[in-house]
Amino acid sequence: MIYGKAASGLEVKFCRFEKGVALDAAGVISGYASLFGAADQGGDVVQKGAYSASLARLKANKRGIKMLWQHDPAQPIGIWEDVHEDKNGLFVRGRFLGEVQKGQEAMALVKAGAIDGLSIGYRTIRAEKDVKGLRLLHELELWEVSLVTFPMLPEARVLGKADAEADGLVHDMATAFAEARTLLADFNQR
Numbered sequence: 001m002i003y004g005k006a007a008s009g010l011e012v013k014f015c016r017f018e019k020g021v022a023l024d025a026a027g028v029i030s031g032y033a034s035l036f037g038a039a040d041q042g043g044d045v046v047q048k049g050a051y052s053a054s055l056a057r058l059k060a061n062k063r064g065i066k067m068l069w070q071h072d073p074a075q076p077i078g079i080w081e082d083v084h085e086d087k088n089g090l091f092v093r094g095r096f097l098g099e100v101q102k103g104q105e106a107m108a109l110v111k112a113g114a115i116d117g118l119s120i121g122y123r124t125i126r127a128e129k130d131v132k133g134l135r136l137l138h139e140l141e142l143w144e145v146s147l148v149t150f151p152m153l154p155e156a157r158v159l160g161k162a163d164a165e166a167d168g169l170v171h172d173m174a175t176a177f178a179e180a181r182t183l184l185a186d187f188n189q190r
Helices: 052-060 101-112 164-189
Strands: 003-005 011-016 028-035 044-046 066-069 072-085 089-096 117-129 135-148
Touching: 028 072, 028 117, 052 072, 052 117, 052 135, 072 101, 072 135, 089 101, 089 135, 101 135
Parallel strands: 044 135, 066 135
Antiparallel strands: 003 011, 011 117, 028 089, 066 072, 072 089, 117 135
16 A cells, blocks of 8 residues: 555555664664655645644643554554654654564664655544645644555655665656646646
8 A cells, every 4th residue: 555544544644765764773763754845646745734733632641653563553563752843844753662573573674674664644634635636734633653665755765775776766656646646637627
């Protein structure tokens, strides 16, 4: 699944990162789970401040965002210790749980470069379509951030992990999808 609904009914967005994601020897991972203003392959653009109300509610209720494996609620793999918005997007920092087998596996896969994607699981609270047909996401209820195989935002990847040829193919596919969206939007306006 690249975009759609998880088994829980949440919307999900896959996102790989070009820069800013780090994993240290102790299993601490950090980076951006979502970037503001960037259109993904599904035509969605998260707006600045989209997560702020959700994060405030979670903090008030002393709850956190779940770290899952491939959006599977039965497979928590770690703990997000810091989740906040900044000028770029939704920053996350957490640690894999080495006491959990899937946590150990996830950390090994990320270190090897076999897994390099992050994805958000959320419910849309407020959104609108712009004149180009993009869905502008103004308010989201964030539930989880998962480690995933396939990303939604092709501009974002883990540095030094992705094969350059595969990067080019993913970029070409994203460009083709964006051009198709524009053509469809133009056709529908006629």
